[in-house]
Every structure is written in structure tokens, then in C-alpha cells.
Amino acid sequence: MRKYYDHITRIAGNVVTVTASGIGYDELAILSGEKGSSLAQVIHLESDQVSLQVFSGTEGVSTGDRVRFLARPMQVPFSDQLLGRVFDGSGRPRDDRPQVEAEMINIGGPAVNPIRRRMPDQMVHTGIPMIDIFNSLVESQKLPIFSVAGEPYNELLARVGLQAKADVIILGGMGLRHDDYLKFRTAFEEGGVLGRSIMFVHTAADPVVEALIVPDLCLAVGEQFALQGKKVLVLLTDMTAFADALKEIAIIMEQIPSNRGYPGDLYTQMARRYEKAVDFDGAGSMTTLACVTMPGDDVTHPVPDNTGYITEGQFYLRNGRIEPFGSLSRLKQQVNGKTRDDHRAIMDSCIQLYAQCRESREKRDMGFEMSEWDDRLLKYGERFEKQIMDLSVNIPLFEALDRCWEILADCFEPAEIGIRRSIIEAHWPKELATEDAA
Amino acid sequence: MTGRIVAVYGNMVIAEAPGQVVKNSVGYCCRSDGARLLCEVIRIRGRLTDLQVFEETRGLKVGDPVEFQKALLSVTLGPGLLGQIFDGLQNPLPQLAEKVGFFLEPGQYLPGLPLDRKWQFTPTAEVGQSVRPGQQLGTVPEGIFAHQIMAPFGLRESWRLESLSPAGEYTVDQEIATIINDSGEKRSVTMQQDWPVKVPLSVARRRLMPTDPLVTQVRIIDTMFPIVRGGTYCIPGPFGAGKTVLQQLTSRYAEVDVVIIAACGERAGEVVETIREFPTLTDPRTGKPLMERTIIICNTSAMPVAAREASVYTAATLGEYYRQMGLNVLLLADSTSRWAQAMREISGRLEEIPGDEAFPAYLESRIAGFYERAGQLELHSGEIGSLTIGGTVSPAGGNFEEPVTQGTLKVVGAFHGLSRARSDARRYPAIDPLESWTKYKGIIEPEKVARLRQLLRRGNEVQQMMTVVGEEGTSIEDFTTALKADFFDSVYLQQNAFDKVDAATPADRQKFVFDRVLGVCETPFEFATKDNARRAMVEVSDLFRNWNFAAQDSDEYKRILGDIEGFMEKHSAAEAANV
Numbered sequence A: 001m002r003k004y005y006d007h008i009t010r011i012a013g014n015v016v017t018v019t020a021s022g023i024g025y026d027e028l029a030i031l032s033g034e035k036g037s038s039l040a041q042v043i044h045l046e047s048d049q050v051s052l053q054v055f056s057g058t059e060g061v062s063t064g065d066r067v068r069f070l071a072r073p074m075q076v077p078f079s080d081q082l083l084g085r086v087f088d089g090s091g092r093p094r095d096d097r098p099q100v101e102a103e104m105i106n107i108g109g110p111a112v113n114p115i116r117r118r119m120p121d122q123m124v125h126t127g128i129p130m131i132d133i134f135n136s137l138v139e140s141q142k143l144p145i146f147s148v149a150g151e152p153y154n155e156l157l158a159r160v161g162l163q164a165k166a167d168v169i170i171l172g173g174m175g176l177r178h179d180d181y182l183k184f185r186t187a188f189e190e191g192g193v194l195g196r197s198i199m200f201v202h203t204a205a206d207p208v209v210e211a212l213i214v215p216d217l218c219l220a221v222g223e224q225f226a227l228q229g230k231k232v233l234v235l236l237t238d239m240t241a242f243a244d245a246l247k248e249i250a251i252i253m254e255q256i257p258s259n260r261g262y263p264g265d266l267y268t269q270m271a272r273r274y275e276k277a278v279d280f281d282g283a284g285s286m287t288t289l290a291c292v293t294m295p296g297d298d299v300t301h302p303v304p305d306n307t308g309y310i311t312e313g314q315f316y317l318r319n320g321r322i323e324p325f326g327s328l329s330r331l332k333q334q335v336n337g338k339t340r341d342d343h344r345a346i347m348d349s350c351i352q353l354y355a356q357c358r359e360s361r362e363k364r365d366m367g368f369e370m371s372e373w374d375d376r377l378l379k380y381g382e383r384f385e386k387q388i389m390d391l392s393v394n395i396p397l398f399e400a401l402d403r404c405w406e407i408l409a410d411c412f413e414p415a416e417i418g419i420r421r422s423i424i425e426a427h428w429p430k431e432l433a434t435e436d437a438a
Numbered sequence B: 001m002t003g004r005i006v007a008v009y010g011n012m013v014i015a016e017a018p019g020q021v022v023k024n025s026v027g028y029c030c031r032s033d034g035a036r037l038l039c040e041v042i043r044i045r046g047r048l049t050d051l052q053v054f055e056e057t058r059g060l061k062v063g064d065p066v067e068f069q070k071a072l073l074s075v076t077l078g079p080g081l082l083g084q085i086f087d088g089l090q091n092p093l094p095q096l097a098e099k100v101g102f103f104l105e106p107g108q109y110l111p112g113l114p115l116d117r118k119w120q121f122t123p124t125a126e127v128g129q130s131v132r133p134g135q136q137l138g139t140v141p142e143g144i145f146a147h148q149i150m151a152p153f154g155l156r157e158s159w160r161l162e163s164l165s166p167a168g169e170y171t172v173d174q175e176i177a178t179i180i181n182d183s184g185e186k187r188s189v190t191m192q193q194d195w196p197v198k199v200p201l202s203v204a205r206r207r208l209m210p211t212d213p214l215v216t217q218v219r220i221i222d223t224m225f226p227i228v229r230g231g232t233y234c235i236p237g238p239f240g241a242g243k244t245v246l247q248q249l250t251s252r253y254a255e256v257d258v259v260i261i262a263a264c265g266e267r268a269g270e271v272v273e274t275i276r277e278f279p280t281l282t283d284p285r286t287g288k289p290l291m292e293r294t295i296i297i298c299n300t301s302a303m304p305v306a307a308r309e310a311s312v313y314t315a316a317t318l319g320e321y322y323r324q325m326g327l328n329v330l331l332l333a334d335s336t337s338r339w340a341q342a343m344r345e346i347s348g349r350l351e352e353i354p355g356d357e358a359f360p361a362y363l364e365s366r367i368a369g370f371y372e373r374a375g376q377l378e379l380h381s382g383e384i385g386s387l388t389i390g391g392t393v394s395p396a397g398g399n400f401e402e403p404v405t406q407g408t409l410k411v412v413g414a415f416h417g418l419s420r421a422r423s424d425a426r427r428y429p430a431i432d433p434l435e436s437w438t439k440y441k442g443i444i445e446p447e448k449v450a451r452l453r454q455l456l457r458r459g460n461e462v463q464q465m466m467t468v469v470g471e472e473g474t475s476i477e478d479f480t481t482a483l484k485a486d487f488f489d490s491v492y493l494q495q496n497a498f499d500k501v502d503a504a505t506p507a508d509r510q511k512f513v514f515d516r517v518l519g520v521c522e523t524p525f526e527f528a529t530k531d532n533a534r535r536a537m538v539e540v541s542d543l544f545r546n547w548n549f550a551a552q553d554s555d556e557y558k559r560i561l562g563d564i565e566g567f568m569e570k571h572s573a574a575e576a577a578n579v
């Protein structure tokens, strides 16, 4: 027998309160009425008052609507049939094909026991020197792209996604523009990965609550594939939209905001999602790349700031380039010691010199006399930007390292680059060295 | 006693209790599928008690039973703690993984100490003698230590030892002694005992003023901003500035007996690194695996928030316990901001009046109370034990003007502030040498350190001036000062964490290198041109940097030392010629 509750006592924001008993916290319900039906989730229990967050919003919900509880949390079907499919933020098909009939799995499940995690040690080659040399991406890493609106962050996300050689690619769109969704689709199609991709897409036109569900859907499905031994890549864009949805709900729930209106648990909420990235000991892995647009290009804004504290580094996308300063892959040392013996030395030295070059540029811009050293730094900076930093550069790691040595040798003496002698002896371009001696 | 749930909101449950309830006692919320979720009483209002649940509350219903217990939230103390990996409530994670697999299912708890393991007990007390709280009754070997088996720390009145087991093998829950008090009441004593985590454990003759330097082998710390055994320090810094790496280095190389790592609300991956690496690393001081002197308390960001709040107390209590044995313990908490945020979440749910940035009004006193648990004690046995606490702080936006950083700076003895500018420039460890401070004295004469600090300050001034007047507007003396400051910074203050040798510099080597660096900085070079100055300083920097990479007393080490001496001679000769 299906039991319906129809005593709705409060409707405010996206939250409906109904009188009911025997209901579990976090349980799912269906709210149905004249405007149709919507999923809703229990977010507060107090004696017989059950508050539900309504996925499709409460516009048009009436006190005469009915609620049916499902006695289970939010779930998503899981099987290989998901591959190639597109769903919305409630898990309904978005591609005019039938719902997938398969075993249902809970979303938002418990954390992985750290003991069952492996130390990540596989480098993900992207062909982008700013990533491969300076901030290597590592399987199972969680890494955001910090970007100002207008930068080609979705393109970068798609490009890394295609090069990463994952078994399953899951795209989670939050507040995604329809055009961008189509662009991802086209990129995946052209890259030949559509058949092993799954998309959960919430567009800016969809109800805000559904944006909150998208990451959980992606990560729950990804986790299952990873447990089957697959290498999963999850792409989330845009996590700022996710955070803004959290903020909206928190304000409706009258939570005391901690910082610029965001709830005090923003860190925890985001961390629970990002921490799903994992390399299972004895199964597969899940790598997460996310876009975080920075309102007003301000990294200290709560969303990028909390993200930076959670993720394993970040890529800054600015002026169409990955900025060397601030960009960081914290897992790089797990892999860059095993690629080539000069990898780390080049990584450190090139960036330190580039930093000095920027100082020289500042001096120059202020009209100061340039020393011979400044001139060499300027020359170095220009070449470094053109031949290494530019996003159009697409070369394998070793070639990129060789290219750095050439640039260094063109601009500096061996003792000036701060690299230890043994490595210089092995890698300093030979013809140039003899030329200098002559 | 059993109560009933009347409300559920996030990790907070309100229950109605039919009888007497103890604040901060534990209880279990019983889910209808049989799972029992641990919780703690955090507020009592009439018949209503507010409970924070240490698990996800998914599935709890109004009307579900709550079993109230009398005991406060406690940990179990005894042999077998070292080398373990616990969650914030002292559940051993490896054993949990064996039992439940990949995930941390709510409601699964295991004893903190191995119950089946036998320990070789040697009695050291005499039957009939009086027994103080924490009195040593015997020892068992645990790793490299003689683990002291101590009488219950909570004893009141006066007790005598009535019986003591002979030498032999016992498990932690077997009786090894009985004690009796003046009114004839008897108590059985085992090798394990419980202690409430939020109550400081400190049984001693007196508390000492901590002054023994704690050598971390990180040069900028030991030389410029030293810490001491029994002292406190904090490492605030923006994300990615190197707080965790610095703590990882310290956990490996610090000269202490026991290290407790409290991974509080941070990334699981970082703990995994420690868990996987420590068993393979040897402690150069003992030749034993590093893991044998380490306890890891791991409550990462995806694990339940309330347990995160408890985890730093769990860590502090375990640290205090080993301090009672006369050992030097170092507790590293990463990050105390996550702990403060957990308090904020709970306080928000309790609808308490918020302070700055919605943190509770009692934030500062909680922070102070936590660091106050550090200290050096002269124990009743005459031995000296210490607990040093170092906590990282993760300020929002990297801005130190926020409640947690400010609250911490008021109570700690040393401040290692990481700067974004330094970490962006890859000048690691990114401790800001101009902003940081310490109240403690280290391994190098303060007067010498002050001279080099002055140099750094001057160098910084010259740098700033140069951005206005340019190199050409700067005198060669000032220019050389800036170069020297940069030399000191780059060859001494900076240290490569990923180089086998450079990662850790023992005290003797620090003193030796420091004097050489001081020598260079205080040589009044008379450079003819700025380019000459730059070339010379580049040359000598390169020598020192390579020297840092050379193993102590290796041929390479000696050769470079010779080169450095050669450099100094050449330049003092040049100087002599100038005169």
C-alpha cells in the first residue's frame, strides 16, 4: 500500500514541510500535485514535521499537494548501459532514450577507508608542457582549473579529458550553458570517446537544487566503475555553480553564513565530493578535474579559496595560458622523480628564472636601466612563454624538457641556473657548451 | 538508560531522556536496521539533550532509541598504541578495513588496543607500597621503549598495592595488580585504562618552563624560529604554501621519542603517503622503522565532522599518556582550522550566538585550552617528559587577520607564518623570515642570529628601494647587502625537502654551516662593479647549494668546503690588495 501525506504546513524557498511520522533522515520522497511531480529529500526532522528540499523548486507547489516517501536515499541506476548516455540532475534521461533499468546504488555514500587507498604513482600525460613538466597530473588526483569567466576552461577540460586515456569519462555539468554542453558532446564525439562517456547535465535553466545532486551522481557512478577496476575520469564544471546552489539553500534554511553568505560547512560539503577521487588498493581509480570560475578574478573568494584547501593543487588559467605562479600539482613529486633525472631540476629552475624575468620586466616598465643580467632574463622569458607556456604547444614530456635545456643554454651560463653540477653535466646542450668555451 | 530521538538535523540529534544525563557523556543512536551510531551529549535543556553524532545520520528517525551511557568520550591507554593508525575516535583503521572493506560504514567500532596480543610484563613496584595516580607498577617492552604500566590516573584518596602479578606474559585486559584504599575498597588494575579526551592528563610534581631546543632539522626553524620540547607553535599559511610538507618533514626528522600525527579534516591522500612510507623508513636515531615511534590519528575531510572535532583531543590525550612515561612527544595537528570549523558547524546547529565569521564565542578559549595541554613536566618519578604541540592554521583567503589565526597567535610560543609570495617563488620552506617570530631560544647564539636577521631586513629594504630607484640608483654597498641577504636566504633558509641530504640538517651541521654563511655575509667584499658583485655571489651561492646536497663528510662535502675556503681566501686577498 502506498502511503501519502497531504498535510503540508510550510512552503518556503525550495523547502516544503509536511506532517509525517516514521521518516528517515536523508530519505527521498516524491511530491506530486497539479504542476506535476518532483523528487525531494529530507533535510530536517522535528517531531512530526518533516522538511523536504524539493529538487524542482516550489513554484506552484500547493498545500493540497501530496508527498510519498520512498524509504531510501537518492539513488542512481548503475550498469554499462549508462555509457554513451546523458541525464539531468535528477538522473532522468536527457537524450530521448528510455530510463536505464539496472541495479540502483546510493549516492553520497561513506568515505573510503584511507587504508584501502594506494599511493598514486601514475602520471597522466597531457602533452601540455605547463602540466607535464611543471605540474604533472597524476591518476586519482583531484584538481581544479581556476579561471575567470571567458577563459577557455571548458575547452581545456575537454582537451585534458581526451588525452587522459581513461576507461570511463563522466561529465558533470552544473549551471552549464546549453552551448557548452553541445561543445563537450562534439569534442567527445570527435575524440572518439562518446561511447565511454556519461553525462549528467544541469543547465542554467534547470531547478537549482538539481545542481547539488549532479556531483554526487557522477561520483557514485564513477566510484562503482572504479571498484570494477576501471580508470575513471570525472570532469565537473562549474563547481562555483554548485557552491552557489549550496549558498542559496543555506540561506533559505536560515543558517548563519560564515563568509560572504556561504554556509560554514562549505569546506566540508565540497571536500566530501572532491575526496571521492581515489586510487583503490586492489581496484581502479577515479581522477577528478573541476572548473572553478573565480568571481571577480579573486582567489580569496570563498569558493576558490576553500577549493584550494581541499584539492591537490590547482591550475590557474589566465590570458589563455596556464599560469606558472600559483598553479600547482601537489602530487607531482610522486611521479616526476621517475620520469627523467633532470625533470625536477628543470621544473624548479625554469620557474625561478621566469619569476626573476617578471621582476626585470617590472623594472623595465618603470623605466630603469637594464643590466646585462636583466637582458638575458628578458630574452629567456620571451622564449619560455612562446615555446613552453603557450597552450597550443602540444609535445611529449621529454621533448619539452629538451626544449627547456635549449632555451636555458641560449640565455645563461651553467652556474647561473641553480641546477646541481651533475645534472648540468649530463644535460647541458653540448654544441652550445663548446661554443661558449671557444 | 534509553531515550528517544525527537529531531534530526545534519549531524545533530535532539533526544528526550527519561533520567539523569551527563554532559559530554557518550551514547548511541540506534538506527532501525540495528546500526548503533556513537554520539556525545553537548547540551542539556530540560528533558531535551542535544547530541552530536560522530557518523552520518542518514536513516535515523524520530522515535528511534538513544542509549545513554555514563562515561565521557574516552580513549583507551596502554601498550600497543605506537605504530597504529586510528580514526578520530581511536578505531584502528587497518582492522576496520579488514572487517568492512573499502568504505567506512557508520556504526562500526573496534577496540583501540589489540586484545589478543601478549606483552612481556616486568613488575617494578613493591606490594604494600602506596600508589599514586599514574604510579609505575611495571613495564612492558613496546618497540624501542620500556612502556610503563601505570596505576589509574584518576585515583583519588590514598591507595596501597595489594598484589602485583609476577613477570610474565599478559594481555592488556588481564588483571596485573590489585590496589586497596584506606576504607578497604579494592580495585583491579589491568595494563589498559580509559581517559576522557577532553580532560587534560597531567600527573606531575610540577610543570617546567620549557627551554630545551627541539631540533627539527629544518634550518630556518632551528636557527631562526626555534621551538622547544614542551612548547607550542603554529604554522598558518594559505593553501599550497607548504604547511603539510613542513609537518611531514618534522614528523620524520624531529628529535623526539614519539610523534603523533593528527590529520584533522584534511586530505586522505596525505595520510596515505605517511602510512605507506613510514614503515619503510628507518629512524636514524634508533635504526628502527619510523612507524614504531609514530601514531596516526586520521580524520580526513570526508569523514564525519563531529569526529573531527574529537580527533585533536584524542591525539592530545595519547601524547600526554606517553609524556607520563618521561618521553618527549611531538603532536602535529593539520589543520586546526578544520577543527575550529567543526566547532563552528556544531555551534551553528545549536543556534548559539555567533562571533566573528560565525565562529562560536568560545573559539579562543578552546584554542587556548588545546595548546595548554602541551608542556614539560617533572614527573613524580623525577623523570622529565614533554608534549610539544604544533598546529597548522588554514586562514580563509590566506589572510592572518581571522579568528583562528589570531586566537592561536595569542597562545603559542612560536609563529612560523608561511607566505604566498615565497611559496609562489618556490622558496621552500615558505616560512616568512621577516614576519615569523619565536619566544624560545635555539641551538645558535641569538646574537649571531640577530645579525643575520638584520641583514635580511636591510636586504629587503634595499630591494624595495631598488624597485623605486632602480639598480643604477643604488650604491654598490647597498646592492651587495641585498645580494648577501639573498645568499643567506637561498643557501641557508631555503631547503629542498625532496633531496635526501638537504631535507634534514642535524644541529651540528647547522652550526657549522651557519658560521660559514655568517662569514660570507660579514666579509666586507670590495667589489668594483655590480656585475662583479653579482658574479661572485652567484659563484658562492652555487658552492653552498651544492654543499647542502653533499652527504656529511663525503669527498664531495670536503671538496666543496675546500672550494668555499678558496673563494673566501681569494676575496680577502683581493680586499687586502685594495687596502
Ligand SMILES: Nc1ncnc2c1ncn2[C@@H]1O[C@H](COP(=O)(O)OP(=O)(O)OP(=O)(O)O)[C@@H](O)[C@H]1O
Binding pocket: A308, A309, A310, A328, A329, A330, A331, A333, B237, B238, B239, B240, B241, B242, B243, B244, B245, B246, B266, B394, B428, B429, B430, B495, B496, B497, B498
Ligand atoms: N619544502 C618544500 N619543498 C619543496 N616543495 C614544497 C615544499 N613545501 C611545499 N612544497 C610544494 O607545495 C605543495 C603544497 O604543499 P602543502 O601540501 O604542504 O601545502 P599546505 O600549506 O599544506 O596546503 P593546504 O592548506 O591546502 O593543505 C607540495 O605538494 C609541494 O609541491
Ligand SMILES: [Mg+2]
Binding pocket: B243, B244, B245, B266, B334
Ligand atoms: Mg596541507
